[in-house]
Amino acid sequence: MIEIEDFSITFGSGKNQIRAVRNFKLSVAEGESYGLVGESGSGKSTVLRAMVGINSHWDGTIRVAGEALTHKRSVESRKHMQMVFQDPYGSLHPRRTLDDTLSEPLVIHGLENREERILKILKEVGLGPEFRFRYPHQLSGGQRQRVAIARALILEPRVILLDEPTSALDVSVQAEILNLLSALRKAHGLTYIMVSHDLAVVGHLCSRIAVMNRGEIVEEITEDQMRSGEVTHAYTKQLWTASQGYDRAALETFQEFA
């Protein structure tokens, strides 16, 4: 479904050139859920932003459903890939009701039966019709994230990119959103690429996980490896240990990976 090869992202030029992502490649099958894990500055979010075309400083090839993506996207091509952001407070326009937010993609893409589609999608993400004309400030963080998911889903895309979709939420709400995401994936055969710093969250949702450090993939692991901790690269090992909780003895072995 998604193939990325010879991929790199470079900001600036000359002396100030920063290679944010290097030698990046991945391949995700249809209906698969793929995870990108790394610490801040690893370039994991930058990859997502390049994929959806917010960031055009990339080189290489990105193929979605066999079709190569260009730096400039057509309106039509937007339909296939959507994104859910980290901050449920920042990703909804504060002056627009949910109805405005959800009908906008339909207007842009000239889709009919708007009311029907909006009510259907609200129901799917677990919000009743009574939410339709509310403003974002009348919703809780979890409800906002449901709206953000509904907005991504209303164009019926085949790929959804998730950028830390639960890291701003309480654990009980996180569980609800994770359940919703896996139910939606099953129902629509969606392909996910999920970015997170939290190994447990990625491990819960994804079957394969790429561990990134300083703009490069250091290792790709399966969910079984994730559970057992049988990873080969030292950086992955360290990340895995740190995710287990505070451990004074293990801390002494930690090192910097450049």
Next chain:
Amino acid sequence: MTMNKMKLTGFETSSPGDAPLISVRDLHVRFATPKGQVHAVRGVGFDLGKERLGIVGESGSGKSQTGRALLRLTAGNGSIEASRMMFDGKDLMQASAKTMRSIRGSRISMIMQDPKYSLNPVLTVGKQIAESCRRHENVSRAEARRRALAMLETVRIREPEKVYSLYPHQVSGGMGQRIMIAMMLITNPQVMIADEPTSALDVTVQMQVLSLLDDMVRERGMGLVLISHDLNLVSSFCDRVLVMYGGRIMESLDAKNLDQAQHPYTRGLLNCLPRLDGKHDDLPVLRRDPAWLTEGDEVREGGAT
């Protein structure tokens, strides 16, 4: 006091021989808002010894307000009430504003989540640490500088001389938090209140920052209150955990026994965490019981006497 009461209210330090550093009973924090009164903390009580005490809860559970109330740092529209709030033999409820100022920072310190907002952007970090030292102790400039450098080394900053002359925007999040800790520790406080000190940091950096706090508790006999939303972190780091919900303490238990938590809220929180060793099935969703907000009122009153 029966075993049961102690469990519920948390009036038990890990080192029962010593007098507690901080002792709080029946703490209430209320806020007047345009929409009416908000009762953020409802009758919280605990004792803090020379230990690592964790307060966990979700947003709105009152955990941060509990921490702030200890320093009487509640926002202007809030009011604090407690039948007892003792620190080192002093009643914090009766203390004058001047006494509170002398306690804040020098004897009880506080670390916030984001060092970016807590550091002065126009002063070098070294100056700020030295300033904090001079404010609380009458030492010369040179001595303050020497101590600040030593403290930077203590918090494991590799080139203290170089970092001393950096401005806050020039340091990374992890280093910023270490600098904050250095600034708070230089006055040698007896109690440290850390409100989500590591939740903006990467996991490995998080561990390093926590180990610093750990050292302070072990080596200097400091009392630490760690406020966090992260059950995993608190249970692996702290000695004792208070679980808060709706402004109340639901349960108080030894951190190593968190797995055997009795209260349905604690159990629910634990269950809805995705686990590294878990399966792909749906996570159990937390069902909240309104009775949690009223239960145990009689027991709490009994325990406070």
Next chain:
Amino acid sequence: MSDGTLGTKTGSASWLLADSPNNAFQARCQRLYIGWLSFRSNPIAMFGLAIVLFLCLVALFAPIVAGGDGTTQNLANRLAPPSAEHWFGTDELGRDIFARIVWGSRVTLYIIFLVSIIVMPIGLLIGTTAGLLGGAVDSTLMRITDIFLAFPRLILALAFVAVLGPGLENAVLAIALTTWSPYARLARAETLTLRNSEYIMAAQILGASKIRILIAHIMPMCLSSTVVRLTLDMAGIILTAAGLGFLGLGAQPPLAEWGAMIASGRDFLLDQWWVPTIPGIAILVVSLGFNLLGDGLRDVLDPRSSGAK
């Protein structure tokens, strides 16, 4: 007046405060109503609103309130002091000052209206376009703005009027052309902070065009600060208009304009104080009204102060 609106509001309060509105219209009304509730709790802002509403009513019913057209001369009764017949006295041509003040309110409102509908769209459009597109477009638009910003307002207005010829419309045009630049800067600054927000990115990913993002997403966010700034600037605009009138470059006689009234009455300041003073007070009160209204609106509308609530 406020009692009447209050009475009808309580009847429909449940509709206006319902948790889940049934349609877009109700949602928008609720938003306005909640803004109004917070505005209403600010007595000084309400005082400003009362002054502005009073000005509008006076202007609307000028023929009835004035009891004359304000241009009828009566040289036998010139420079008469305030009396029961002439509340504010008469001017050097024996015209009733009260009637002229009342008719003058129409001119003032006309100026305010024209300046607003010119300044807001120009400022918003230039500022948001520059902010959103960036690069060469940004530099060009902002340098043009800087040129307008560099001149003192009244001098530039004088130059425009000198070219276009004296008259009320030309004075308004001159004021508008010298007023829009700070609005463009304000809108640009706000656009720059909005441009990188996640909801703008989300709109981009959905395929929204630049024009759609500009009009549907960015402009509504910049609008409130522009409105607030305009109400706060209104005093300055009225004073500039009065200044142009005073210099004989604004409204032409016999049209009653407050600035021109002060100009023609200034010879009589010592002996017949009411002739220039009364229009001066009118300008003061209206300027104050707009300023207080603007302060109150800022508290309600400003996205920073209203925050997440």
